[in-house]
Amino acid sequence: xxxxxxxIGPFHPLLEEAEYFELTVDGETVVDIDLEIGWxxxxxxxxxxxxxxxxxxxxxxxxxxxxxxxxxxxxxxxVEDIDNIDIPLRAxxxxxxxxxxxxxxxxxxxxxxxxxxxGYDTLWMWAWKYREPVLRMxxxxxxxxxxxxxxxxxxxxxxxxxxxxxxxxxxxxMIDSKIVMVANAAKDDPVxxxxxxxxxxLSYEDAIAYCATGPTSRAxxxxxxxxxxxxxxxxxxxxxxxxVASNGDVYDKLVVRLLETIESTKIIRQCIEKLKTVKGPILxxxxxxxxxxxxxxxxxxxxxxxxxxxxxxxxxxxxxxxRAPSYVNIPTYSASCKGISVSDALxxxxxxxxxxxxxxxxxxxxxxxxNKCSFNLLDLSRSKxxxxxxxxxxxx
Amino acid sequence: MIGxxxxxxxxxxxxxxxxxxxxxxxxxxxKVSASFQFRVGPPIFQNxxxxxxxxxxxxxxxxxxxxxxFALAPIAAFSVMVFLSMSIGLVLFYGLGFGGDIIVMxxxxxxxxVAIIIGGSASGNVLSSLGAGREIxxxxxxxxxxxxxxxxxxxxxxxxxxxxxxVIAQSDGAFIGSISGFIGFxxxxxxxxxxxxxxxxxxxxxxxxxxxxxxxxxxxxxLALWKICQHMMWVIFPFFLIILFFGGFNLVGIGIxxxxxxxxxxxxxxxxxxxxxxxxxxxxxxKFFWRYASPLALIGIILxxxxx
Numbered sequence: 001x002x003x004x005x006x007x008i009g010p011f012h013p014l015l016e017e018a019e020y021f022e023l024t025v026d027g028e029t030v031v032d033i034d035l036e037i038g039w040x041x042x043x044x045x046x047x048x049x050x051x052x053x054x055x056x057x058x059x060x061x062x063x064x065x066x067x068x069x070x071x072x073x074x075x076x077x078x079v080e081d082i083d084n085i086d087i088p089l090r091a092x093x094x095x096x097x098x099x100x101x102x103x104x105x106x107x108x109x110x111x112x113x114x115x116x117x118x119g120y121d122t123l124w125m126w127a128w129k130y131r132e133p134v135l136r137m138x139x140x141x142x143x144x145x146x147x148x149x150x151x152x153x154x155x156x157x158x159x160x161x162x163x164x165x166x167x168x169x170x171x172x173x174m175i176d177s178k179i180v181m182v183a184n185a186a187k188d189d190p191v192x193x194x195x196x197x198x199x200x201x202l203s204y205e206d207a208i209a210y211c212a213t214g215p216t217s218r219a220x221x222x223x224x225x226x227x228x229x230x231x232x233x234x235x236x237x238x239x240x241x242x243x244v245a246s247n248g249d250v251y252d253k254l255v256v257r258l259l260e261t262i263e264s265t266k267i268i269r270q271c272i273e274k275l276k277t278v279k280g281p282i283l284x285x286x287x288x289x290x291x292x293x294x295x296x297x298x299x300x301x302x303x304x305x306x307x308x309x310x311x312x313x314x315x316x317x318x319x320x321x322x323r324a325p326s327y328v329n330i331p332t333y334s335a336s337c338k339g340i341s342v343s344d345a346l347x348x349x350x351x352x353x354x355x356x357x358x359x360x361x362x363x364x365x366x367x368x369x370x371n372k373c374s375f376n377l378l379d380l381s382r383s384k385x386x387x388x389x390x391x392x393x394x395x396x
Numbered sequence: 397m398i399g400x401x402x403x404x405x406x407x408x409x410x411x412x413x414x415x416x417x418x419x420x421x422x423x424x425x426x427k428v429s430a431s432f433q434f435r436v437g438p439p440i441f442q443n444x445x446x447x448x449x450x451x452x453x454x455x456x457x458x459x460x461x462x463x464x465x466f467a468l469a470p471i472a473a474f475s476v477m478v479f480l481s482m483s484i485g486l487v488l489f490y491g492l493g494f495g496g497d498i499i500v501m502x503x504x505x506x507x508x509x510v511a512i513i514i515g516g517s518a519s520g521n522v523l524s525s526l527g528a529g530r531e532i533x534x535x536x537x538x539x540x541x542x543x544x545x546x547x548x549x550x551x552x553x554x555x556x557x558x559x560x561x562x563v564i565a566q567s568d569g570a571f572i573g574s575i576s577g578f579i580g581f582x583x584x585x586x587x588x589x590x591x592x593x594x595x596x597x598x599x600x601x602x603x604x605x606x607x608x609x610x611x612x613x614x615x616x617x618x619l620a621l622w623k624i625c626q627h628m629m630w631v632i633f634p635f636f637l638i639i640l641f642f643g644g645f646n647l648v649g650i651g652i653x654x655x656x657x658x659x660x661x662x663x664x665x666x667x668x669x670x671x672x673x674x675x676x677x678x679x680x681x682x683k684f685f686w687r688y689a690s691p692l693a694l695i696g697i698i699l700x701x702x703x704x
Contacts (some may be wrong), residue, residue, distance in 0.1 A: 119604070122671050124433075195675075
């Protein structure tokens, strides 16, 4: 059989977002993969430069619906890095608490989706059922199930009510037992093990060569974790382990994520205990940001998220750069997808927990000599609409 | 006389009865699956609504396809299903054997998969043809084991080939009571799971990989025909297993309750298997059927010959 090309995307049940992969197959074996990103048009960096620092935080929260606190955290870290702003201790614990809650719900979301992708809808529904108390805890802490809007430069916007702590603890106990149950069920399921073990291996060398981050790299034996390597917020005050596995296959990525959720519940427990005793302000009032530049890093559920901000002394950034973890994790497909069957390749595509809307950027290409945009999306779109209208209305 | 035969074919136990029961069982499957997954599940008429909606939609044909083959494949599959439902129903409900025997049934069961392969290949879509290729492999995988387990009741009934005769031979005890019959039933259950392409064997249609595979390009009434066929299989295959291993139905008094119990037992077992397994790879399916299921069925045949 000659070599066939299988298009995955731009709209495909496997991908929730528009993305295009072209698998070159020989029979059912993938021999090559071509990645094509750029099907979504985002303009967050550009919009952020039009807004004030505080408004930017709420804007970057909308970059991704799942890591909706990782981007704001990295963003406030970047602004705080410009002026070395101190954060009150209580605010540090609250930040870590929200960050870890997000990690749990993101990992459970991935577990459910992975179950769906391999045709195991029961696992999908179970994982998402037990994600529900996590979202309830988020609601108790921030008032929202998602998009918490809690990060501010110099602290957090909302305090955790002391009266809510017993309720949080009750939910946490429920999550704890359920997560351990789901994790053990998924880890020890013989059919799941047979399906995922040895599939889509990303070797240690490849993980380093492609600069993979987060659970993708930790499953391949690279012990990188921003929470431990460059601790911010309360991560140097709490006790946790960095989970590392060695095989780099999909099963190890699953195990790493599951064990990480259990570690996260430990961190949350410590944070809530501390919130009972640590009192004080939650927001260090920042009046203005001096000129300079700063970087912010945070270990998002998918890996390191990186924000760069430059300030010229006004109240808005003159440059804001975002690098999402999926941007470095998606190219690892070309190392891990070759030589395996199509059905394996597709679960491998999902195994890095790709978030395409985090990754995508819109480009504006400017001709310096003529000082004119040579590739303006708005103009292109309008001219196309005109063309279509002319075609159907007959030159009106 | 001819009127009666048309009634058999179109109303009971043929087309109408099998369709309605199949769609209801499809609802039961969705409802039980939903309760497995902490969901509410659809209302009872959901499947009927889906089918009627599809029947009213436009058929979209692709320019470059072989339209005749593309359109005839679901019609052929549907007519085979109607014929199968009638002939199995006649044996179960009226005790009437028809001209063909178990060998004909085995051929016709295979024909449905062949129709899917033809229809999927005709559309010319890459994902469809990949799905059709997987269907071929799945057919190769389950067919051997399926034929072997069909031999067990033939041997146990004293080398009789008629379905009706097999039912009569079980009048003093169903074959499932013996070891060989039990093995045959177990392997048969997995085989029909594969023939109906239910999880864990929904490899050709793999929604998240191939986006419904062979059925991808079908729309409107043609897709409705495929869907009706799939629902009719919820009736035809369990009834076939009941004939082979449970001794058919005895529709007098308490026998009606037994008949329902036999049917529901098979359905529930299938739903449990469906909901507790992820989709396996096609080579794993081949390995499973050739390395484990077929030898097991062979052992069943040897035991049947020995009279166990």
